[in-house]
Amino acid sequence: MHIISSARESASYSKGLSSAIVDKLARKHEIDTVIERDLTKEFPPFLNGDLTGAFYKNPRSVTEEERRLLEYADSVVNDVSNADILVLGTPMHNLGMSALLKAWMDQLVRFGVTYGYDENGVRKGRLNGKKVYLAIASGGRLEDWPNGNEFIASHVNAVFNAYVGSTEIHTFRVEGTAMPGFQADYEKILAHL
Numbered sequence: 001m002h003i004i005s006s007a008r009e010s011a012s013y014s015k016g017l018s019s020a021i022v023d024k025l026a027r028k029h030e031i032d033t034v035i036e037r038d039l040t041k042e043f044p045p046f047l048n049g050d051l052t053g054a055f056y057k058n059p060r061s062v063t064e065e066e067r068r069l070l071e072y073a074d075s076v077v078n079d080v081s082n083a084d085i086l087v088l089g090t091p092m093h094n095l096g097m098s099a100l101l102k103a104w105m106d107q108l109v110r111f112g113v114t115y116g117y118d119e120n121g122v123r124k125g126r127l128n129g130k131k132v133y134l135a136i137a138s139g140g141r142l143e144d145w146p147n148g149n150e151f152i153a154s155h156v157n158a159v160f161n162a163y164v165g166s167t168e169i170h171t172f173r174v175e176g177t178a179m180p181g182f183q184a185d186y187e188k189i190l191a192h193l
Contacts, residue, residue, distance in 0.1 A: 001083040005101035013137035018089030020186035044103035092138035125165030139178030
């Protein structure tokens, strides 16, 4: 599954990098079918009180109205459940991921669906064994930021492993895209993939 979250279309470096990941995985025969979801074409709903309430109810007790509210979230869970590999592309906006990718992740995290609690009250993800390739594009470079200001990869890693299931996450970055004369070299970035 390939998730695109940049509105820059063909000018998007995160889309370029995530597409290069998909292409390389296909060449290595690690994937054969790709489902693409462009979040800029079909916006994920942002959370509101009714939707949040439905997310935290026991799935067996949701009302018909809540079931309609959960249709998009159900499609996200279904997509992720059926995928072995997810490729997530995001630009960096103000040190964070795109609002669309965050909204998509919010639709994925569901009590009683993607995670629950065991008899000891320990949270357990239910969609284990996924491989996630995270493609991040930023105008600046990580090495130029103060320590501790990496918020995208750490956030994605924490959410997937806490609320989705044990997940193997690989992060790739195309950095310095705002610098004069920048040229993206996706093959070099993905040399160890």
